[in-house]
Amino acid sequence: MSTRPIGDHALLSDCRSAALVTSDGSVDWLCFPRFDSPAVFARLLDEDAGHWSIRPAGPAEATRRYLEDSLVLETTFRNQDGTVVLLDALALGGRERGHSLGASSPGVLLREVTCVEGSVPLEMTYAPRPEFGLVHPLMEPVRGGLVARGGAHVLTLSAPVDLTVSDSTARAAVTLRAGQRLCLALQASWGWAPEPPRRHPWRVHRRLKDTVAGWRSWSRLHTGYRGPWQEQVGQSGRVLRALTFSPTGAIVAAATTSLPESVGGERNWDYRYTWIRDTSFTLQALATATCELEEASFFSFLARAAATELDRGVDLQIMYGVGGERDLSERLLPHLDGWRGSAPVRVGNDAWRQRQIDVYGELLDAAWQLYGDAGRLDRLTRSFLVGVAETAARRWQEPDQSLWEVRGPSRHYVHSKLMCWVALDRAVALAPTLGATGRVAEWERTRERIRAEILARGWSERVGAFTQTFETDDLDASVLMMPLVGFLPGDDPRVRATVEAVAAHLTDARGLVHRYHSADGLPGGEGTFLLCTFWLAHALALAGRGGPARKAFETAASYANDVGLLAEEVDSVTGEPIGNFPQAFSHIGLINAARAIRDTGG
Template sequence: MSTRAISDYALLSDCRSAALVSSAGSVDWLCSPRFDSPALFARLLDENAGYWSIGPACPAEITRRYLEDTLVIETTFRTGTGTAVLRDALALGRRERGHALGAASPGALMREMTCVEGHVPIAMDFAPRPEFGLIRPLMEPVRGGLVAHGGAQTVTLSCPVELRVRDATARATVTLRAGQRLCLCLHTGPAWEPEPQCWHPWRVHRRIGDTAAAWRSWSRMHSRYQGPWQEQVGHSGRVLRALTFAPTGAIVAAATTSLPECVGGERNWDYRYTWIRDASLTLQALATAACEKEETAFFSFLAGAAAGLLDHDTDLPIMYGVGGEHDLSERSLPHLTGWRGSAPVRVGNDAWRQRQLDVYGELLYAAHELSCGRFDPVTRAFLVSAAESAARRWQEPDQGIWEMRGPSRHFLHSKLMCWVALDRAVALASTLQATDQVPRWKRTRDRIRAAILTRGWSEETGAFTQVFDGKGLDASALMLPIVGFLPGDDPRVRATVDAVATRLTDRRGLVLRYRTRDRLGGEEGSFLLCTFWLAHALALTGETGRGEQVFRTAASYANDVGLLAEEVDMATGEPIGNFPQAFSHIGLINAARAIRDGGSRPGQ
């Protein structure tokens, strides 16, 4: 059973796949060649599911950081005899710069340990376990390293020192003295293709430097945000880029699967996919972080993946694989015990089958957020169809933004986003060449507005509620001012924001999604995204000072290298959930902008 804290990990990315490396120098998660590929290292979910560790063979004081403006992680080990520095990176394409990040990534995980003072004994363990630990590969030495065979992948380890192989694990020990370095590299490739050649140590050294230069180049091109929390906004923009699958522009919700929302519980989902739900807020965040190319690529992916699916009888899928796949059928991996015993471990996500009416609003909102404002005929027709579907289906029940696995209900947020779909369709009507539809869209938009104001507001609760004619609070009601349904100074908005702040927060000031009981066991944690929503909404109500305080509370749960999880355990204050979480970083960016602008909405 894996027990290391989720916050102990740092993210590596080549904009196609992701790895997580612990502060002790152990890569405990790697999916390659795609974010949603079966894991080669999955010790994050089970001690026997593979890892690759390197570090001092003696006690050490450990510090780490990302090299400035990069996602190259540098870990410093100070021992009684000397100091060693480890640099880890997933290789970007040779001399890739700026917007091209990930276009030609070679699929190489590079590691360089350098002794900078005295001498340090180093130990390395290499234990690949393909397909989430199902396979214990056969290892054979080759010139410059070894090759591991088993399953659909061949794994090549470039290593210039002697390796001892036993029980499908390769080990090496070496003492480095000041000025000496040990350069290692892992390649994966299809088993039916020629084995990747081992890299010379100097090649590893050069490519780590080149990868750092590539990230710095991208960061320089995306650094126009000026204001409070500038460093955090810039870093969050890099995290969103790191979670982007470069070939398609898809952005995954997180790099992992089955890190739980409740320790020891069953709220364990696969987040290595792209949700339409996230689209509009993602595009706002990308715009704030000056990521225009990423905006366009992301929306083009969404429109392409969803096009052709709107008709009178078919629900629009809410999520897709990074290549545009629709069928994301869920299954459990019973051989894995899960992080801290949180089972089942799942791959795939059956939420793809759900009806969520908010997706129409997310698409139109996302289209409206794009600065270019131009669409090809197929995309125009698709967006018009999305508006028509919202107009036709807004009165139907669904599963809502939080994908509740229970009966369909009339969720306020879903109605709100149908209103957004028609409101943005009206604004885009000329661009969509659909001005003839405007009178009808306006009439339906006004009907939805009237329904939200009457059935979504509860005098007894003193706030907008989770479902029509209900009494329970839901953090998604904070979106009412954020999407422009009501102004921040509306008394009902102020009352709802205050209700969330006082009745839907934990003792740390973090916001819960809701308190409604669902069909799943265990209590989930507090949501960082919802806490950033509260900071954002407070800024819109004019209470910028309170918004700043809430923002600082949420941002304080980033780990030592600035990464945010999905939730925070209410009992322990420990970050939990899939990691790092794109939505949390999106919330940070958008709230920072709202506070900087004194509550003005984009475009105002």
Template sequence: MSNIPIEDYGLLSDRHSAALVGRTGAVDWLCFPRFDSPAVFAALLDDRAGTWSIRPVGPFEVRRRYLDGTMVLRTEFHTPSGVLALTDALDTGRCTQVHRLGAEAAHLLIRHVHATEGSVELAVEFRPRPEYGLVRPQFTEHEGGLFARGGADLLALSTPLAHRRDEEGMSARAALRAGEELSFGLHWGPLGGAPPGLHGAGELRRRLRDTVESWRAWSREHEGYRGPWQDLVRHSGRVLQALSYQPTGAIVAAVTTSLPEEPGGTRNWDYRYSWVRDAAFSMDALWVAACPDEADEFFAFMKDAAATSWTGSRLQIMYGIGGEHDLSERELAHLGGWRGSRPVRVGNGAWRQPQLDVYGELLDTAARFAEQLDAADPALRLFLPGLADAAAGAWDTEDHGIWEIRGEPRHFLYSKLMCWVALDRALALADRLDAGERIGDWERARERVRAEILERGWNEEVGAFTQSFGSSALDASALMLPITGFLPATDPRVLRTLDAVAEGLTDSRGLVARYRTGPGVDGLAGAEGSFLLCTFWLAQAQALAGRVAAARETFSRAAGHRNDLGLLAEQVDPRSGLLGGNFPQAFSHIGLVNAAWAIARAEDTARSA
């Protein structure tokens, strides 16, 4: 069982895979060669499941940051005798006009230590446990390091230190004086493939420099947002880029599995897949934060991944990052879970759920990136109109909604709203997609959806739009009514809904819950924390309504829960204020970007009035 707070971790990414590094210099989560691969280090979920630690011997204080414009992490350990700087990165390869960021990733974790003041005694502990801790690899010595073999993974550890080795792994100590440096590398290779290499200090330092410059080159070319909280927005853009899978254009919801919505609870899910909703929202946020040029990659992924599932049936709500359809869920009974939160799950059973909102999210993103899309692409001209046809044909059926309720399907307001968005955006794209003959059908369907939402989504007794037709339950997703443009933010019904959410779903910290959990509400036991995305939605809707001061306050409360590296999890425990849920969470960074942008535009409007 692991007890380390989620906010203690920093993210590394090469746009293929990810690592989480704790404040004490321990890599407690690493998946090679993909985000969804079995973890090599999984101490995040169980102390016995593998780690790689580099830290001073004895007491120390920590200061850390990302190097400017990068996702390269620098941790400074301040000890009574000196200061040690640890720089960690997943090697992205060079980013050039030919090769996009991560295109030449080598599946190599680089760790560089440098004594900057005084002298520091260093301790290194290397205990890989492939396949989520199931495999205890065999170790063999080679000049310049050692190899670990076991299961489907071959690991090469480059180390300059003399070390002790046993069946658990490798450990070493060294004393460094000011100016002295050491470089380490962990290189992954597949069983039966090209073996991973051992790298000398010069090669590792060159690769580290290339990675720093590659991230900075991407950041220089993607500085789209200027306005309030500019540094936070641009950093969130880098985080979203770090959550994207370069080979296909997929975007993961988070890099972890089974970090719980409630400590010790059972609401523990695997988020290392590409939800249509989350990925589309990520592209929209990148449009604000970073002016991305990856829209073509994203839509190529979506139309190819969905090519056999959307025609004549429903679009899946998520896919594997390589386009896989079957994401069957299973439990890892050998892992104790973060703070005893079990079961630990891999895969996600929600892939089978019908969720009607996905059509709207994809078409909304397509409309935003219309100029970047190849309108002459026959597959795209078939795919996008097909999404609108699917929304027109299915909007009046029940589904499981945006929050993936694991109970009975219902007529969720948000699902109907996004079917309206699908039809509205398809109409805007019709000429570009040469779909003029569909305009009449889409217009009629759009008006039917709109009428149903206005008649059945509004609850006069509650004084708000509610979670589902005929329900009295509040749901933060109703805040999307003004955000999508379905109704003006100044509409009296919208304003009353904003007030109802602020009063009925907000905790003592000023953070917004998705909805109120309870017996029979969502088919799950236990509770959950307040949801950062929903809090940012409230700030965004308040800004659209002209309530700019309230929007700023709401934004600041949510953004104030980022960790010292600017990373946000999915939720916040309303009692302790600690982060909860998978981490870092794309949804939360999406919400931050969009809320900041809405506030900036509202302030510009107020100044020009």
């Protein structure tokens, strides 16, 4: 089984697909040509599921960073004989700049090793295992590299070194001396397409430089945030861009599947899809990072993907594939052991079948953020958004599975009702833009009914806080959203009491927040959620409690790894990152909380 810590990985992206690289130079995760494609390297989930490592032979000290304002990874290895620098990147299209990142589809992994002092012997192991390790390809050495055939793709490795091949694995040993450079590239092509040419070393070097320039050009356009934690906000903005499928504007929740919510547990889900529930907070984060075009692209993708005739009684689907696909049926990969034995490994996500009535609020809140100032919407989008509001007004009294996608019985979740209130509140504000001023009076009446129900049935006198579901005493961190969406002001006594209750009863000894402690229909437990801790910081800032807000923020942010990436959760026992990685929602929470603390003078 794979035992490498989740936080030991760094992300590479070409804004279409993603790779994860360990601190000792091994690519242990790579999906071509899309984020949700079957993995070519999946050692992250099973030791025998493929990897590509380059490292010094023998012990070496390793340090790493991203080159400034980019997602090109630099790993420096030092041993007693000398120093080498490894650069890794997923290539951007040639001369792509600014908002065009990922506009073309190069699908090339670039690796360059340079000896900067002394003499360092290197060893390389290349073991591609397409389709999550099911395929052990046939390998053929060719001039300038190696071709691997098997399954749907042909993998072409450009490597100007002598390779030995055995059991679908290629190995090489080479010594670099000061000033010498080794350039390598891996490209995937369809099995029926012409083979791509091997890439000469100077072309690899040039593409690396061009990819650095591409990322830096994008970063220069997104430097609008000024305030505390500016570097972390900037890095989080790049992570969101890296998790964007550029052809459509979809943003995946994470780059991975089946990294567990507890070590050895079975809460292992595929997060390589796009969720409506993330929409409004994603747009806030993109606005903070001045990503206006990304905001519009993301909303347009969701509006297209979600568009349907809601008056037929169907639910609004909660999630989509990066191309807008709806059927995300879940299946198991029993041949994989899972990270640290955390099985099963899943691809697909059956949460797409769930009812979550909160999504109406997230979608309309996003539309309000983008088009609330008399922005222009096409006729079909206006009609669809009116249908979203009408459906929220009609279905808000129904139980659902909540934003946490509980796999137990449907219940009346307070957060779901809250977001139906948001749906109608934003629909009222958008009515002139939607051409729906005639519906305002009815929407306002239903909005006030929802508000009254939440205040009466969502509040527990015994607990002294708003709770997870109507007329219960269970706490849930999602109620921290009340001041964040404007349902109640941050300094309302009931909000303050709820914030204190969450801090007292859902926070662990490290200061990190659990989602809830109630039963959810699944065995085992889970770690603390970084998003929920950022929500706590955000709510504290809105309550005028700047000191505790900063403390909560810095506690959550301290769990970023050495290159600034955040996982979904933190193990309450060991303190190590767990869950899918890197997690978009964690980085979204960081950006939004930083802005809130800045804007409230915290």
